[in-house]
Amino acid sequence: MLEQRIDTLVIGGGQAGLTMSHRLKQRGIDHLVLERGRIAERWRSERWDGLMFQFPNWSVRLPEFAFPHRDPDGFSATADIIAFIEDYAAFVAPPIRCGVEVLRLRRDAAGFLAEIAGGNIAARNVVIATGPYQRPLRPALLDEHPGLFQVHASSYKNPAQLPEGAVLVVGAGASGAQIAEELMRAGRRVFLSVGRHNRLPRRYRGRDLFWWLAEMGIDQTPIEQRGPSRLLPVISGAYGGHTVDFRRFAADGVTLLGRVAAAHEGVLEITPDLVTNIANGDAYYDTFLGIVDDFVTARGLDHPGDPLARRRLPDPPCLAAPLRAVDLGAERIGSVIWATGYGLDLNWIDIPLVDADGAPRHRHGVSDVPGLYFLGLQWLSKMKSSFLSGVGDDAAALADHIAARS
Template sequence: MPDETIDTLVIGGGQAGLTMSHRLKQRGIAHLVLERQRIAERWRSERWDGLMFQFPNWSVRLPDFAFQHNDPDGFSPTAAIIRFIEDYARFVAPPIRCGVAVTRLHTDGNGGFIAETVDGSIAANNVVVATGPYQRPLRPDLLRDADIFQVHASAYKNPAQLPDGAVLVVGAGASGAQIAEELARAGRRVFLSIGQHSRLPRRYRGRDLIGRLAEMGIDQTPVEQRGASRLLPVITGAYGGHTVDFRRFAAEGVTLLGRVSAASDGVIAIAPDLAESIANGDAYYETFLAMVDDFIAARGLDCPDDPAARARLPDPACLTAPLRTLDLRTEGVNAVVWATGYGLDLDWIDVPVLDARGEPRHRRGISEVPGLYFLGLQWLSRMKSSFLSGVGDDAADLADHIAARR
């Protein structure tokens, strides 16, 4: 017999879980939220000291709750976002238990679920998994035997954490690009390994990217129209927020590399794909500028031209004659930062809803098993599903579905 019973169990106490609680309370649905550590734990322990949130302050919001700030077009440090989520938790006042990890979720044989936890078992008619998309740091095993300092971006804190010498940053998504820039500004010699990416302007023709996405309705693009690419745009809120331009990185001293493909005895093999990756990123960028131009022209909007956005620096030597190998010892590289992304960690779900890659099968957060839901994943229903400002819409849809089941 389970130790307790609840109508709806929400697993995860970050912004997704808190928002789900808010929507369930609005509909009078009894529920419980379980958080394995602290509210907004990953914001606290898996972000680096100098991280600035990638979204401008005016766009930061959760359902019925505004973000307090003095600079709408500025970007806030992680500490401010943590305070915002803490304030939201006080506003929602969710029935939450922290420090309670769910070790197994399974069905009870009667259409309900049993969550096994460190404190006992809980029976629920509905379960919402709101543990987010950044659960398991992905780190290649290429330098397993190398005598060199290595850290994943989730555990990187600041340049002083790394030993003296040059640094190899592997991965040029939003985290890798920001960390590489921070290290370069701290006077480090930086090698940046770049793979396929989608690059977008921080601002264009008088408006921030996030405003443009909302104005054009792109952030509402449904998952069915996403296309094959799963790449998130490379953007930054650091240093006032600016467009990430890898040619500019090179002009400021960063050595660009292609993908790291192999390693042996401290020598990294580099794939011959740097020029292609940069060209694809440029094409993505130019396509977006053209879309904005067409939108402005079609609606007769009064937006200033922005020729600087299309200016391109000359190709640096590291792009025209790219390195094919990198000898870490010879180049004085004493640290590697793996900005290689995250995977899901849902092995504790003992219900047949995961595909061969361990990802949940669902349609807009509603799984194939009645009563089991997912919230806070990238592209759950639309582009903005994993945005702070977007999770509330998905939570409302799931709460309506749960209410209808009753």
């Protein structure tokens, strides 16, 4: 049963979908936004209680809509970001239907047909704005281990959620690092599995990381110039915002481990890569400091040196002599938090549009299927594409493309 016919259908009611609606309204394009849950649903249900946004307040904005704050260099709690997105929705006043999940998307003679409960919606254009964090990735290494509490970072809420005992956090990206620190500060004994990572300073020479990225134009780097690394930076806005330093974590009581490779009868096999991973993270960090130093010198900027940023704590015992195995029972580890990232979930799209790696084929959000678009993905067109402050540029370009098809 055909329920509605629309020029452009936007799927997803987070910041990307709302921004897309804003740009379409500015161009007078008839459209509808569908959201499976509530506006900003993933911010509401897939974030932990103590999460602090990793971007400083001064950098948080959406098109024609500033983020209200009292401390420009501070970092905001998730509730404040949700309120900001809700206020932006009220500002945009999008034609949105919440609680409506698109079960299937396919092509038809006139464009596309979105199957929802009880009917279908036809559209000439479709924008997929469901974000980059769709499918939690969780290894099956410990699926057969009885009595062990396991949760992906997307479902972790707070330390009280976990049973007594030590906690193993697998993955030391931005989420894993902040969760490990929260647990350590809550008095838990923490083991942190550290894989390959790109560590960056929170602040350097008096400015926040994102100030330097913008000042040097790095956040405008086009996807065509992206390097081979697909790792996201390890940064934190927690506890006032500070540089993540794994040696400091260890000095405060966290046991660092290499990558968890296997598990046999409650004993974890640890890959001997911890020293290499830490060294590579340090090298990435030092390289960035050098880039900033060169920029300051070349431009003659008045930003005093920052020798403390290059000081390094001594290697802790867990780094000097890395563990090769961990007995969960002997260490009284009762919980595992999998901070192992996310993948895309495009199985509901009944249109051939992904490459051999399962990534959607597109150029700056314009897919090779006429009328089908993507918005809000990491590096959609440039580094800042998935930033709150960057999604508006991509949405404007897609709206122009859609208008040109009319």
